Amino acid sequence: MQPEDAPPLDPARMTQAYVGPGRLVGSTPFDGLPNEDAKLRITDAAAAGGFGKRATQYRLRDWGISRQRYWGAPIPVVYCDGCGVVPVPRTDLPVVLPTDVELSGTGGSPLAKVESFVRTTCPRCGGPARRETDTFDTFVESSWYFLRYTSPHDDTRAFDRDALAYWLPVDQYIGGVEHAVLHLLYARFFTKVLRDLGYTGPSAVGPTLDEPFVNLLTQGMVIKDGAKMSKSKGNTVEPDYLIQRYGADTARLFCIFAAPPERDLDWSDQGVEGASRFLHRLWRIVARGRGWLADAPAHTTRGAARDRASDETDAAAARPSGDGTEQARALRRLTHRTIARVTEDVERRQHFNTAVAAVMELVNGYAELVEETPPRDGVLRAAVAEAVATTLVLLAPFVPHVASEIWDAVGGGDLDAQRWPEVDERALAEDVVEMVVQVNGKVRARFSVTPGAAEDAVLAQALAHERVRAHVEGKTIRKTLVVPGRLVSIVV
Numbered sequence: 001m002q003p004e005d006a007p008p009l010d011p012a013r014m015t016q017a018y019v020g021p022g023r024l025v026g027s028t029p030f031d032g033l034p035n036e037d038a039k040l041r042i043t044d045a046a047a048a049g050g051f052g053k054r055a056t057q058y059r060l061r062d063w064g065i066s067r068q069r070y071w072g073a074p075i076p077v078v079y080c081d082g083c084g085v086v087p088v089p090r091t092d093l094p095v096v097l098p099t100d101v102e103l104s105g106t107g108g109s110p111l112a113k114v115e116s117f118v119r120t121t122c123p124r125c126g127g128p129a130r131r132e133t134d135t136f137d138t139f140v141e142s143s144w145y146f147l148r149y150t151s152p153h154d155d156t157r158a159f160d161r162d163a164l165a166y167w168l169p170v171d172q173y174i175g176g177v178e179h180a181v182l183h184l185l186y187a188r189f190f191t192k193v194l195r196d197l198g199y200t201g202p203s204a205v206g207p208t209l210d211e212p213f214v215n216l217l218t219q220g221m222v223i224k225d226g227a228k229m230s231k232s233k234g235n236t237v238e239p240d241y242l243i244q245r246y247g248a249d250t251a252r253l254f255c256i257f258a259a260p261p262e263r264d265l266d267w268s269d270q271g272v273e274g275a276s277r278f279l280h281r282l283w284r285i286v287a288r289g290r291g292w293l294a295d296a297p298a299h300t301t302r303g304a305a306r307d308r309a310s311d312e313t314d315a316a317a318a319r320p321s322g323d324g325t326e327q328a329r330a331l332r333r334l335t336h337r338t339i340a341r342v343t344e345d346v347e348r349r350q351h352f353n354t355a356v357a358a359v360m361e362l363v364n365g366y367a368e369l370v371e372e373t374p375p376r377d378g379v380l381r382a383a384v385a386e387a388v389a390t391t392l393v394l395l396a397p398f399v400p401h402v403a404s405e406i407w408d409a410v411g412g413g414d415l416d417a418q419r420w421p422e423v424d425e426r427a428l429a430e431d432v433v434e435m436v437v438q439v440n441g442k443v444r445a446r447f448s449v450t451p452g453a454a455e456d457a458v459l460a461q462a463l464a465h466e467r468v469r470a471h472v473e474g475k476t477i478r479k480t481l482v483v484p485g486r487l488v489s490i491v492v
């Protein structure tokens with residue numbers, strides 16, 4: 001195999017095998033195939049030839065599940081001299097850990113020294129017996145806790161089949177990459193064993209649970225001064241300090257903005273400052289206009305706000321418009337472009353950093369429009385209020401405290417009750433109208449202008465058009481006519 005787009009490698013001169021992604025060479029009939037496609041084609045060929053087949057091999061190893069620890073679920077087993085190893089009967093479950101245990105740190109299970117726990121009677125013969133004093137490795141619980149989460153108050157069984165069918169599989173699992181191999185494999189293994197034993201469905205609510213998790217996101221690590229941030233390295237940043245000095249929202253915004261979640265995040269005190277500055281700036285901007293923003297028609301429900309704002313804009317578009325309306329159109333386009341970007345980034349790509357960057361751009365887009373005195377143009381007023389409201393709803397998942405505080409300050413009520421905003425496609429459309437240019441009654445060219453552009457400017461643009469110039473140059477212009485939004489007529 002060799003790298004994509006590389007000149008052919010000479011096998012005689014290679015000192016080691018190329019193991020990266022690339023295309024196959026010297027492998028007739030698979031020459032030229034990308035390696036991932038080739039894997040499938042080669043296994044298909046092996047199956048067709050009867051000398052191989054495609055199979056998934058799991059590296060699930062034997063696993064000692066007992067630990068010499070006090071914490072952990074007790075292993076419900078007793079040892080009897082007469083009967084041997086005897087499971088604790090269902091009716092005697094759960095085995096409850098004693099609370100008077102002494103943790104000496106001298107090795108072995110601390111439970112072994114608690115005679116009141118250890119001494120018991122054999123459930124089979126009634127004779128004296130001893131309890132198992134090891135407890136389960138915590139991995140046992142982490143392999144199926146998500147099943148229990150579906151029915152946490154059910155004390156008659158581990159989980160309820162209907163509840164399980166309702167809630168699972170988990171849509172989005174998030175964890176460190178170190179979990180991806182062991183924990184997730186164990187969790188899948190437990191799920192499949194329970195499935196085979198008939199515990200995970202089907203039920204009236206849904207089908208049998210086959211896989212516990214639909215998507216996995218492995219988040220990156222926090223890096224400080226070039227090293228993984230960890231307690232053992234002593235380079236951690238105390239959350240208490242950050243929360244006291246900046247608040248939890250700043251800490252969250254910094255983490256979200258610094259990197260996409262699957263990448264490592266470089267800790268930076270300047271970055272924390274930056275996040276704090278942005279929130280303060282947003283606060284100041286909105287505080288300037290709070291007197292009139294609260295009365296502008298962008299609050300109440302999002303849907304109503306949207307319809308009202310676009311209706312006003314549409315109505316305004318029908319009549320000759322001033323600067324305010326142009327600004328309103330541009331701002332609404334930015335607002336709805338931001339909604340589209342943030343929705344895409346959050347829901348599909350999970351790139352929260354670019355989502356926050358988009359909201360920051362939106363804030364820049366209206367920062368100067370928010371003054372103590374409201375814009376005179378009602379359409380612009382509505383557009384600014386809509387942009388501010390949208391900012392707060394989009395930011396709410398990232399900085400819930402500040403967002404709802406500001407929302408409240410401009411009379412928005414309960415921010416949590418707001419629906420996620422929807423993109424108004426009409427607002428996204430670029431504002432242009434097509435003008436037709438006639439010379440002596442014949443159509444010679446078409447070009448685009450912004451609606452409401454001044455007649456002089458439109459005429460100048462028409463005369464400057466290459467195809468119009470060809471028919472006009474060297475001739476005397478006798479008459480011109482501009483029909484706004486439609487036509488430029490030139491008579492020579």
Ligand SMILES: [Zn+2]
Nearest residue numbers: 080083122125
């Ligand atoms: Zn016995």
